[in-house]
Amino acid sequence: MNNKELHNPEEDQHIFESDWLFCPICGNKLPNVQNLKFCIKCGVNLKYIKENKKLPSTTTLNPYKTTSQYPLIQRSLEVFQPPKITDEQLTDPKKHKLWSSLTSIGLPLGAFLFMNFILGGFFALLTFASFDLNTIFELTSNPYFTSLISLFELIFILFPILYIRKYLQNPTIKNRFILLG
Template sequence: MKDDEDRFQEEPPKNDFLDNSVNSGNKIKYKFCPNCGKKLPEITNLKYCTNCGVDLNYVKEHGFLPPTQNQYYYSQPQDYSQYPVTNYPYKQKKASISEEELPYTGDKELWGTIQSIGFPILAFIIMNGLILAVIFAMALIIYDVDLLLNIISNPFFIVFATLVELMLIVFPIWYAGKFLNKPTFENRLKLLGFTTKGFEDKEIVKEVLIGLGFAVVGLFIVAASSIAIQFFIEFVFNVRIINEAPTSDADVLITGADILVLILMMLMMILVVGPCEEILFRGFMMRGLTRTMGDNWGLIITAIIFAVIHLVGLFIYIFQPFVFFILFLYLFAPYLAISLMLGYLYRWRNENLIAVIVTHGVYNSLTILIAFFFTAF
């Protein structure tokens, strides 16, 4: 009987491990028990959990908890507050989000600022790198520069480049799974706000109609911001922006496009560009930044990054500093305006992406349609 009692007792620590400084005002540091999750004092020779009595040496040696029916590996909780502080290997497990909690993640801690900004930028770099790699491969095969330019400006190549945007959602969907108890594809999209779960048919129709309405509003906002920045540039820099000729490669492309290609491009905007970019920017970037930097800063920084990324082509094609500055200023304002509108819509719809995706896709389609008719007629 005495031997059995000795099994449950902690061996007293040797005098070499005692540290009088613990009792002289230093705070005891804590880790967490792998069995009950309670705090453990970081002390030398701590054999049993002070709360549940599990044998910590057994866990450390075998890598798993001892069987509950074998009481040899359990002891009565004891007070170790007088023992010296040391590092202990056990850490508290990070809580994951269950399926029931997915609709209520407003107060949940998600990915940090670095991930929120870094993954979208990395995704755009990889996407554009892939497109440039395809162009470079064609250049090695086709030595005729004019033919290569014709291929690149072909509407079907633009459709291909649009489909490449599907890779934009790879990073956010992959990383969202780290915060879920059940990281299914559906749950990952739910965490990013792309879901109709819990919506009745009337509510889905309402979200779509809101998206359509904001797409039209977006046209007026962008037009107003373009006019305002144009007046600003003319007043401050005495530079006049002329819009008589097509102002971008997209306009030149649309001029020669037929109706079938036009419809195909509009569908790509609605089915690919809208969902992918909104999952990336609003569903991942803004959702993360609002939790680390606050609602307003999260919205503003997301809008700025969204606008700058869409103007990356200027850094490649424009070499004159003043021309680059004027064009950047002229194009940045409309992109910033539409991105701010999308951010406010996302916030208003309680971080659900249905209306935002509809707005983005339909707005892009309307701009293509308007550009087509203006250049064709």
């Protein structure tokens, strides 16, 4: 046996005569495999295309792609939001009770305790950072430090006023204060 008998280019041409070098759908280079049935990138059925001389229907599922559990249509987020509070519900509390008495007392008390907890944590870190009591007294008596700490409390007061507007149908300042109590 010589080298020509081992490697016959006419047989190689016959083997790849019916096969494609590239996928007819996505254009990806196909591997040199004898009985390739599916494209390795898009998963199209190459055997079906060879036998029927047409592309497969788009309704058949691709065996290499997982189907999505969620719908592809993105719905507006407004569908999932609670209904907006109208002016009638704000002005007539006897018909529409917005808050319970425990909530109206508990939320401001919780916010006050949370502000003091943050301030206490800041002072604890300050105490452990410098053990010099004179430095701590000078810092707490500094007017800049006092105004900075007051700004933190102002942020905790302004945040609910700004955030509550997404629940109101008519978000005026008056309606925000009525809702917050």
